Amino acid sequence: MDSQVIDSLMVKHFFPSSNGMQMPYRLFSPIDKKKEKIPLVVFLHGRGDRGIDNSAQIYHEAGIIIGSNSLLTTKMQLKYPCYILVPQCSDKTKNEEWAKWVGNSPETPFKGLGDNGTYTMGQQPSESGEAALELIEQIIKDKNIDPDRVYIIGLSMGGFGTWEFTARKPHLFAGAVPMAGYSDPNQLEKIKHIPFWIFHGDIDKWNPVAGSRTMFKLLSESHSDVRYTEYKNTGHGESFKKAFNEAELIPWLFSKKRKTNLSREKL
Template sequence: MKKIFLTIFLMAFILFLKAQDFNQYASGNYIKGKDSIYYRILFPDNFNPSQKYPVVFFLHGSGERGSNNESQLVHGGKLFLKDDVRKKFPAIIIFPQCPANDYWANVNIAPNEQGKRTFAFVEGGKPTKAMHALKNMVKDFLKKPFVNKEQVYVGGLSMGGMGTFELLRRQRKTFAAAITICGGDNTNNIEKYKKIPLWIFHGGKDDVVDPAYSIAISERLKTVGDEVKFTLYPNANHNSWDSAFAEPDLLPWLFGHKKN
């Protein structure tokens, strides 16, 4: 009984520590007209509002949708809390949250004959309600005097990877570079973000979002784009973000880009 109690206590303590870590991300929101979006934001250590800092917007997957303004930090939130990351790359990190009944990208989802989801990405089209709010939130935040507009980045995983592609084509002049993990897009949209440096990741055994989506985009970009990197993890399933976040060159590559 003592061992069981000790195990439960340790698990609760670990969860408490994790929650404490995420408390370093302040809560924020953007509400204007019909737009409403909540986010968590991490400022650099010793933040000085008279200085200018890079900004990273990170888009979560469908499993982290909701209204608690917390779940979106589950994947990726810890990466930017690491001491070495905060010292090497002092930046403002923003994790917006998509509502439970919405989606970042404009995509039609349906099961195939095997019961797996297929994604039909819209070419062009109107943004979802969440994307509309996100676009305007980004524009509004970039008006702040402490933002370095030459170093604005976006990244995302799964649904957030899809949202990243869409945000890039809707605001192509905003971002200096981007990363997408296990995402996808209609390849006809590539022309709109072909000049933005991209690092695309996917798991070769992904049974949620077919790696063929990322492969098609990367292959097309290699012929028309300015800079594209593609990393396929042969044995990874949908959680290829674990491998991507562990890439030692990920953040040096991202922050190494400045908008021309």
């Protein structure tokens, strides 16, 4: 699909969050408005795409928007109708990320990130994380979205965010796909009911693969619905490309629904 067509379909918006942040975001809405409620797919970009410009950079690595597995095509929308939401994380300080961990501050943006790919989640979310979660809930209320089929995918910093958003709102998501991110193993009990498909490259120099291995082990031991794909001789960015080309990724994601006993929980 032509890049200009994609950009026109990913409509620009700004969300005035309750914490005062004006969050830029893109939203794809199905042209064929269906009577039945349909899924929402949330994509979280990486650290290099932070800002307030709301440009195409926030989805340029999202294989669900670009490339052969794009959900924007007529063919894919007929099979997997959905809304797609792409918020943009602020770069107002050096430490502003989707996630917020102990040690993360403007003066020490990366303090607290372990060599084992883990961190300890902060008590409060980052401003961008808080605004994005509020935005997701608002979109669910405003659009014809099935609250039992809200999915989240994130790469790199967005991988951090995928783990963290599911922990901060454990009853919100029906499926999650963290790619090459850090995680907090202490959040296991909150998220173990959520289906996860984890992706990482084994020679990632930016975010250690050990973190994803740890979460896969813990989720497996908890008898969770979890898959893990580790690419051999693959670094950071290349792992995203390979993950989005997985033929089973989209069918797997759209097959997931929130657990019946959890869907009654207040969002």
